[in-house]
Amino acid sequence: MVRCLQSTLFFLFLSPALCLGLDLYIMGSMWEPSDTERTFGYGAGVSLPMITDYLRLDGRVYFFEENDQDNDESFELIPVDLGLQIHLEPDNDFNPYLLAGISYMLVDGEQVDIDDDFGGYFGAGLEY
16 A cells, blocks of 8 residues: 555656656755754755746755754754756756755754744756
């Protein structure tokens, strides 16, 4: 039953993605806030072409787990992003792009009292 449900969900999400020209991707990320140590995370995203090949709507979610070794406090940070990619050379094999958007940060921790919050991001990338 579970395998059947997984297969159905896979085809429900993959088929429209292939037809609409959606890009599905996985990614890695690094987070280094000023009051804790550097940590690495992973995630997945989707981008959808808009009006022209130069613009894409971008959505992603990723996961970080932060452990403070000094006092056994740990929490999970799950940013959910929505933004815009501006592709500089969409027809080339090497396609650099700029991105910017907003994030909603979901924070979960038993011993840490941190509220969920909004933020922003910007960056650059290279699609190959």
